[in-house]
Amino acid sequence: MSTAVGAPATPIDAPRGVRFPHVNYLNANYGIKSWLLTLDHKRIALLYLASVTFFFFLGGVYAIAIRLELMTPAGDLVESQTYNKLFTHHGVLMVFFFLIPSIPAILGNFLIPLMIGAKDLAFPRLNLLSWYIYMAGGIITLWALLSGGVDTGWTFYTPFSTTFSNGYVVAAGLGIFVNGFSSILTGLNFIVTIHTMRAPGMTWFRLPLFIWAHYATSIIFILGTPVIAITILLVALERLARIGIFDPALGGDPVLFQHLFWFYSHPAVYIMLLPSMGIVSEVIATFSRKNIFGYTFVAFSSIAIAVFGFLVWGHHMFTSSQSIYAGMVFSFISYAVAIPSAVKVFNWTATLYKGSISYDTPMLYALAFIGLFLIGGMTGLFLAALGLDVHVHDTYFVVAHFHYIMVGGALMGYLGGMHYWWPKITGRMYPEGWARFAALVIFVGFNLTFFPQFLLGYMGMPRRYHAYPVDAPVWQVLHVMSTSGASIMGVGMLIPMVYFIWSMRYGKFATANPWPATGLEWRTASPPPTENFGTTPVVTWEAYEFRPMEETEVIGPGDTPAQPIDGMQPTDGKNP
Amino acid sequence: MATHEIAATHHGPAAAHAAHVPAEHSAHAALAHHFDNLEQQREAGSLGMWIFLAQEVMFFGRLFLAYVIYRTRFPEAFAAASNHLNWKLGAFNTAVLICSSLTMALAVWAAQVGRTRRTQVFFMALTGLLGATFLGVKAVEYYDKYRDHLIPVRGWFHWEQPLSANVSEQNIQMFYWIYFAMTGLHALHMIIGIAILLPIMYRAWKGAYSPEYHAPVELFGLYWHFVDIVWIFLFPLLYLLGAHYAGGHAAAGH
Numbered sequence: 147m148s149t150a151v152g153a154p155a156t157p158i159d160a161p162r163g164v165r166f167p168h169v170n171y172l173n174a175n176y177g178i179k180s181w182l183l184t185l186d187h188k189r190i191a192l193l194y195l196a197s198v199t200f201f202f203f204l205g206g207v208y209a210i211a212i213r214l215e216l217m218t219p220a221g222d223l224v225e226s227q228t229y230n231k232l233f234t235h236h237g238v239l240m241v242f243f244f245l246i247p248s249i250p251a252i253l254g255n256f257l258i259p260l261m262i263g264a265k266d267l268a269f270p271r272l273n274l275l276s277w278y279i280y281m282a283g284g285i286i287t288l289w290a291l292l293s294g295g296v297d298t299g300w301t302f303y304t305p306f307s308t309t310f311s312n313g314y315v316v317a318a319g320l321g322i323f324v325n326g327f328s329s330i331l332t333g334l335n336f337i338v339t340i341h342t343m344r345a346p347g348m349t350w351f352r353l354p355l356f357i358w359a360h361y362a363t364s365i366i367f368i369l370g371t372p373v374i375a376i377t378i379l380l381v382a383l384e385r386l387a388r389i390g391i392f393d394p395a396l397g398g399d400p401v402l403f404q405h406l407f408w409f410y411s412h413p414a415v416y417i418m419l420l421p422s423m424g425i426v427s428e429v430i431a432t433f434s435r436k437n438i439f440g441y442t443f444v445a446f447s448s449i450a451i452a453v454f455g456f457l458v459w460g461h462h463m464f465t466s467s468q469s470i471y472a473g474m475v476f477s478f479i480s481y482a483v484a485i486p487s488a489v490k491v492f493n494w495t496a497t498l499y500k501g502s503i504s505y506d507t508p509m510l511y512a513l514a515f516i517g518l519f520l521i522g523g524m525t526g527l528f529l530a531a532l533g534l535d536v537h538v539h540d541t542y543f544v545v546a547h548f549h550y551i552m553v554g555g556a557l558m559g560y561l562g563g564m565h566y567w568w569p570k571i572t573g574r575m576y577p578e579g580w581a582r583f584a585a586l587v588i589f590v591g592f593n594l595t596f597f598p599q600f601l602l603g604y605m606g607m608p609r610r611y612h613a614y615p616v617d618a619p620v621w622q623v624l625h626v627m628s629t630s631g632a633s634i635m636g637v638g639m640l641i642p643m644v645y646f647i648w649s650m651r652y653g654k655f656a657t658a659n660p661w662p663a664t665g666l667e668w669r670t671a672s673p674p675p676t677e678n679f680g681t682t683p684v685v686t687w688e689a690y691e692f693r694p695m696e697e698t699e700v701i702g703p704g705d706t707p708a709q710p711i712d713g714m715q716p717t718d719g720k721n722p
Numbered sequence: 723m724a725t726h727e728i729a730a731t732h733h734g735p736a737a738a739h740a741a742h743v744p745a746e747h748s749a750h751a752a753l754a755h756h757f758d759n760l761e762q763q764r765e766a767g768s769l770g771m772w773i774f775l776a777q778e779v780m781f782f783g784r785l786f787l788a789y790v791i792y793r794t795r796f797p798e799a800f801a802a803a804s805n806h807l808n809w810k811l812g813a814f815n816t817a818v819l820i821c822s823s824l825t826m827a828l829a830v831w832a833a834q835v836g837r838t839r840r841t842q843v844f845f846m847a848l849t850g851l852l853g854a855t856f857l858g859v860k861a862v863e864y865y866d867k868y869r870d871h872l873i874p875v876r877g878w879f880h881w882e883q884p885l886s887a888n889v890s891e892q893n894i895q896m897f898y899w900i901y902f903a904m905t906g907l908h909a910l911h912m913i914i915g916i917a918i919l920l921p922i923m924y925r926a927w928k929g930a931y932s933p934e935y936h937a938p939v940e941l942f943g944l945y946w947h948f949v950d951i952v953w954i955f956l957f958p959l960l961y962l963l964g965a966h967y968a969g970g971h972a973a974a975g976h
Contacts, residue, residue: 266756268766334773342766343756368773372781380784383903388876389895391788391903396896397796406784682758 170573170673185270186676191256192571193277198252199643201243201284208236210636213595213629219622221613229612230297231313237300238291242322243284245556246414249421250367251280251332253563254360256571258336260667260674261354263345263683268338269331276331283325290317299610301411304392304403308384319382326375329417333367336360345666347685351445354665354689355438358445359424362452366413366420369456374410377403401466408459416455418552419519420448422559423490426512429566430494432663433509434501437690439493447486454483464535473532480530487523491516506661507581511562514589518554522547525600540610543603549596561588561642568646569656573673576649580641587638594631598624664690752935764937771941775948782952785904789959792896799893801964802883806872807901808863812961815859816953822852823950830943833926833936842926842939846919849946853916860909867898874899901960908956911949918942 171188181189211232215223224232255273259266267273290296296313298306307315340353340361381403384390392403431438438444460468460476468476494516503509525547529535538544568576602624607614614621659668664687670679750760757763793800829845831837867873871880874895881891922938925931931939 264756268756269770270754270756330777334770334777337773338766338770341769342762368777369780372777373784376781376784380788380903387874387899389874389879390899391792391896396892396899397792397890398896399791402788402791406787677756 168671169675170671171676172573172673174676183274185266185274187255187259187267187270187273188571188674188676190273190277191252194247194251194255194280197277197281197284198244198248201239202248204288205236205239205244206636206639208232208239210632212236213632215612216614216625217622217629219614219616224612226612227297230299230610231291231295233610234296234299234313235291238287238296238318238322240552241300241414242325243280243287245418245552246329247280247332248418248560249425249556249563250336250360250363250417251276251328253425253560253567254336254363254421255332257567257667258339258357258360259343260570260670260678261357261665262340262343262348263666263679263685264339264343265677265679265682267335268343269335272331273335276328276335279331280325280328283321283323283328285321286324287318287321290314290321293317301407302378302381302403303407304381304384304400305394308381308390308392316382316385319378323375323378323382326371326378329367329371330375333364333371336364337368340364345683345685348666349685351442352685352687352689353445354424355427355441355444355448356421356424356665359420359427359448362448363417363420365449365452366417366455370410370413370417373406374414377406377410380406401463401468404463404466405459408462409456412459412462413452413455415548415551416451418556419559420451422515422556422563423448425559425563425566426494426515427490428663428665429508429512429562430497431690431692432566432661433506433512434498434503435692436497436501437688437692439496439499440489441689443489444493447489450486451483454479454486458483458530461530461535464532465539470532477530477532481527484523484527487519491520491523505582506565507576507578507585508562508566510582510585510589511558511565514585515555515558515562518550518558518592522550522554525550538603540608541603542599542607542609545609546596546599546603549599553596554592558588561585564642564646566661567667568649569660570667570672570674572650572653573656573671574649574653575656575660576642576653577645580645584638584641584645587641588635591631591633591635591638595628595635596631598627598631602628664692750935752930752937760935767937767941768944771944775944778948782904782907785900785907786955786959789900789904792893792900793963796888796893796896798886798888799890800897802889803894803897803901804960804962804964806883807961808866809961809965811859811863812957815856816957818852818856818859819950819953822849822856823947825849825852826943826946830936830939833931833939834933836933839926839929839931842931843923846923846926846939850916850919850923853912853919857909857912857916860905867902872898874902904956904960908949908952911952915942915946915949918945 171186181193184190184193211224212229215221215229215232221229255267258264291314294314296311296315296318298311298313298315302315302319340357344353380391384392389396391398392400394400427438427444458476458480460472461480464473464477494512525543529538529544529547565576565581568574602621603609605618605621607621614625616622656672658670658672660672662668666683666685667674669683753760753763757766825845825848829842829849832842832845870882871878873879879891879895879898881894885891919942922942926939
């Protein structure tokens with residue numbers, strides 16, 4: 147008897163022998179036009195993958211430049227003005243063009259229709275449009291960065307950005323403004339799809355937690371992004387007209403900008419983090435072969451994080467002349483965000499308890515996420531404390547904290563998700579050994595980069611400075627550690643890039659359900675056909691219904707021989 | 723054995739909807755391939771438009787927030803600046819927009835109950851004309867402000883009315899900045915609206931809309947009413963604000 151839960155139900159009766167024996171979304175048609183004009187959510191996801199990876203690479207180059215400068219106390223590699231541009235460009239590219247679109251636009255786009263049993267997102271043309279808008283925003287921003295650069299920091303604080311900065315603030319702002327509409331359309335598409343396109347039987351509480359996480363993310367997209375859009379627009383207009391609503395000369399209030407900016411940009415952290423948490427929920431359940439502990443709590447904690455996330459922006463402004471009473475309220479609500487976050491961490495841990503854990507690459511990233519998110523989240527509570535924040539405000543402590551959340555959290559989840567669904571996306575397995583090795587390198591490199599920055603910040607190293615005192619030798623030691631860690635992490639990031647590309651041609655064929663997991667996306671072929679399912683599935687089971695495995699299932703997919711698609715049942719007992 | 727089977731079905735997502743939708747609808751030419759029936763498609767479109775309007779509220783909302791903050795800080799200056807706006811043209815435009823909402827609602831109704839394409843196009847054209855009238859009046863108002871040097875650009879703005887301790891030229895400039903930002907953004911929405919209305923009108927002329935399928939008309943109607951409602955808030959906030967301060971509208975009109 148096969149105990150497979152995810153037995154595929156749509157057998158592919160295509161002849162063997164060719165590269166992909168079945169017609170799928172990748173080989174359904176060819177040519178540049180079939181990609182650039184595609185309405186298939188899976189192809190659009192791949193368009194996003196290519197462009198997001200490009201911006202990620204570029205942002206990484208700026209990071210390396212920053213770290214090289216900081217190896218020595220003297221500002222000797224670049225001038226301070228250049229350094230200001232380096233960290234601004236790093237921030238703008240990473241936040242607006244990598245972290246925010248990465249998981250929703252790539253994995254969310256690819257997986258949401260598959261996971262709920264739909265043929266596509268509700269608005270395929272809007273979906274394609276959102277990619278073009280993203281590219282337009284990216285090109286405008288890139289033009290701004292390359293032709294003159296921006297030195298305001300990614301936060302564009304007024305009045306520096308509106309009055310004093312000599313950079314290409316208007317152009318960069320325009321790029322971010324345009325890019326915002328890509329997020330809005332994506333969020334709109336996701337919410338409508340999740341509401342109206344679910345397969346029969348796919349009730350709200352049978353949805354994978356990945357979907358809940360994206361639903362919460364989409365709420366932030368819809369309600370938060372317009373705010374940053376109008377705010378950036380106001381900054382640009384103020385720069386052009388030379389006066390405006392943030393201008394103290396007119397009685398305007400520059401701190402109003404900070405309120406408007408953080409009203410979006412704090413929830414934006416949860417845009418980066420929530421999808422990652424969704425991935426972790428999927429991966430933890432699959433690789434401990436257990437139903438997620440407390441499904442409804444994990445689902446609602448995503449919504450709670452999205453809602454609370456809108457009420458905490460003031461904790462960025464404890465030192466910005468904000469009323470102390472407002473500060474107390476913001477501090478309190480910031481602590482409250484820890485509750486749904488802790489619900490997730492505890493429930494993942496409880497899921498691991500007595501699970502049949504296997505340490506495949508996605509699981510390594512998921513476990514790394516839990517640990518690093520814990521550190522990032524707890525240090526976030528330090529910063530939400532009114533007194534302590536005055537001491538560490540604008541220091542490397544803050545830098546380390548948000549990199550633990552954005553890199554240790556969001557990026558680890560993204561990489562875990564890319565590995566987990568790579569077989570579904572490409573129909574090929576990545577090399578498991580190399581992948582585990584890369585995960586280890588990235589983990590070590592990450593901690594070596596950012597842990598010393600906590601110490602640096604606590605000792606008073608301010609952020610955004612390109613030089614620091616020579617007579618504090620321990621600062622240089624910590625900075626050198628950080629830079630070497632960044633180099634290790636940089637190499638670690640290149641390894642997946644290489645083997646992912648390699649595996650697209652040479653990887654072993656993936657079965658429909660290589661892990662095996664329970665979601666609907668694993669019940670169609672790898673890669674899926676253009677319309678996802680041969681016939682609309684009817685869901686009669688709960689989410690994450692894992693059952694005990696036979697020994698054959700425990701053998702990892704990397705150890706099974708390459709099989710063409712008719713061997714897509716990995717658990718049929720025939721494989722040794 | 724696999725515990726769960728995937729059964730074939732031709733009914734759509736959320737079977738609840740599919741259950742009470744007649745099957746013949748699925749053959750409609752306007753049905754996109756990834757929807758199971760027109761009912762689902764209509765529901766998705768309608769939800770999508772409401773969500774879009776929600777983000778529009780957040781978009782305009784920040785300007786309203788800025789307005790509230792600065793009006794609270796500089797009430798006298800805002801009143802004086804407001805009194806200088808031409809409330810008669812503003813009131814006329816309010817009436818024009820309300821009428822255009824009515825004609826738009828009639829256009830939706832005409833499509834819903836299956837009136838002739840001539841009737842549908844008539845109401846849509848009337849809506850578009852009223853929208854254009856609004857923009858024309860707005861252009862006249864903007865021209866007046868330009869002539870009076872009230873465009874808030876550094877080095878250009880000039881306020882000729884008397885100032886007082888609580889009314890500084892800078893704060894008046896702030897009012898005009900917000901006035902132009904809000905009405906400009908609103909006018910941009912009107913222009914986009916008319917641009918969207920034209921192809922819908924063309925398709926209505928081709929007879930595309932029927933009681934079974936009229937979603938584009940309906941969704942555009944939602945958008946148009948939203949833009950109308952924004953103006954309903956803008957008019958009293960910007961034009962009538964100063965009426966209860968000393969001087970009232972005596973200073974208005976020029």
